[in-house]
Amino acid sequence: MTATARRNRGPLRDLLTLTALPLLAGPALVAAFAGGGTRRWFGGRSEGQRAEAQAAKDAAAAAFYELDTAQRDMRISIETITAVDDTPPARRAVADFEALGRRIDDVSNRYIQAIDAHDLDRDDLDASTASRARAELTAAKDELVRVKQELDRFGTGLGPLLGKAETQLARIAPAVERARQALLAATGALDAVRQTGLRADELAARLAALSPELTRLNEGAGRHGAPQTLERAERVAREAEAIRAEAQRLPEQAAEIDHRLVSLRTRAEALTTRAGQVDPVLSELRRRFAAACWQDLQRVPEQAAENVRQAGARLREAQAARDAQRWADATALLATARALLNTTDESVSAAGSRLQRLNAVQKDPQQEIDRTRFAIRDAQRLAMAGRSTPDPRHARPLDDSVARLDRAIAGLEGRHPDYWHFLTETEAVRQTVSRVVGQIRDERGGTA
Missing domain, CATH: 1.10.8 (Helicase, Ruva Protein; domain 3)
Structure with a gap:
């Protein structure tokens, strides 16, 4: 049987012995005095040595139990640190704990050997054997106490690392819950917008891509590491919140695109009319002013007509994109159409403004x-x-x-x-x- 297994068995057996002794003492004494006892009594000195040896055994068992409990608790602390920290100080703490574990195994083995070497319940236990058992058990207990003190000092030194790790672990559960709630809200917003007849395929694809991330979050920090889990939870929450916000704005965006389509078509028609008025302005400029005053405006009518034609083509493409609910494409095409119309507006206005300014300075x-x-x-x-x-x-x-x-x-x-x-x-x-x-x-x- 290994030292660890024996150690796990030992405290429980000794505790049962400690618990049972007071209950059994009364009946044993009664039986002894009645002549029906199972143990022969050899005198006060032997029994005194036996009692001292038993007391030493009980003290050693208690020390062993305290050490074993402290080691288990310390292992939990080390696991907490390694779950979130891979820095050199954390790795050094793990190595130191492993070294302490080997030291604990050594003293535990000696304790178990001392326990196994002496049967204090033997009827023929003599005083010298009981005395030797007491000495060995006391020595084993002292070693157990010393190692327990070393373990306590080690635990005190772990304080900063453990505090940092516990703080980070405490952030994980709320972060994961926020991510779950954000995904739930995004799903609800997407369902609501689909009920209005909008497909929102792009948003649905982005939401579906977060599903594997949710699975990893559910698997926990123990499998994926606390820093990675925390980062994943925060990222999922951000992306889900962005999807929710875009889904909620989608009906408004669709209405805005519809409005811009109508507005830009109206503007294109108005610019077509205004562009037709540039030729008379140019004619007057040619008739009344030197060539240097109007030469740069010669191609305005042609350029205006071309720009309006291109803007009309972009508007038709934007309408097709809107019908297909390709919102980003529709928005980009509308921006292009608007830029073309702005350029046209500026060039057409420049011709009329030129004539106005030249008339004023001539006068x-x-x-x-x-x-x-x-x-x-x-x-x-x-x-x-x-x-x-x-x-x-x-x-x-x-x-x-x-x-x-x-x-x-x-x-x-x-x-x-x-x-x-x-x-x-x-x-x-x-x-x-x-x-x-x-x-x-x-x-x-x-x-x-």
Whole structure:
């Protein structure tokens, strides 16, 4: 029989002996005095030694039981640590516990050998044998107590590792439950949206993919490891919550796509009408202004028609995707159609805006000149505030802006002035001035 098996048997047998002795003492004594006892009594010294040996045996059994119980409890602590921790300190604790286990086996074997070597219930037990048994059993007990103390000190050192492990394990059950509840909520949301006639096939596939993960969660941290189980539970909860949220928003998304389809079709029709009005605008620009004022707009009608045609094709594809409930495709196609219509809107608007601005500057260029000069003078005053001479970094671009404005004004002279060049130049001058003003204010902490 192995030491561990004998150790497991020993405490129970000894405990039964300890429990039975008080109950049997009375009848035994009565029988002895009545002449019907089974043991011969040899005198007070032998019986005193027997009693001392039995007491030593009982003490050793108690020490053995305490050590065995402590070792079992410590094994649970070690298993708790190894379930969540694979760091060097944790591996070192496991190795130390295994070494302690070998030491415990050694002292347990010696205890069992001492128990087996002496039958304290023999009728012919003499005093010297009882004394030797008491000494060996006492020595075995002392060894058991010393190893138990070593085990206690080892357990005290495990405190930080065990606390960390227990904290992490305590997080697992709530995390797994949250994952289960999230999956249940996602399933309910998916069922509800399907009842409205929406298939939600993509969401259903994503939910089905989480099923193996739920199986692993149900198998527990003991099989898959606590850190992996915790990470899996948190990930499943996040993904299930995302599915639930998307499922709940699906009817709204379908309605939004339907609305955008109608809106963009209406806008495409309106742009088709507006694009047809660009040719008369271009005709007037050609008739009244120099070629430089309208050449970049020549292809606007053609480009507008092409963009509207492409937008219409994307809208038809988006409708097909919506009918097939391919929501991501429908959304992407609608975004493309919208971008095409935005480009068309900008180019068509640019033609009308160009004519309007050219008409205004042809009628009164002085308004544009005054607006630009005011911006330059305002920047010059700011550059000189608190200074006797301006900073060259500010003065130079402002002086260049004055010269650039003068050249733009001079370009208006002649039979066919390039009003568009004049407008772009004055706008560029104002942008330069604005940058200088921003630089000054930044350098002065925004107080200028």
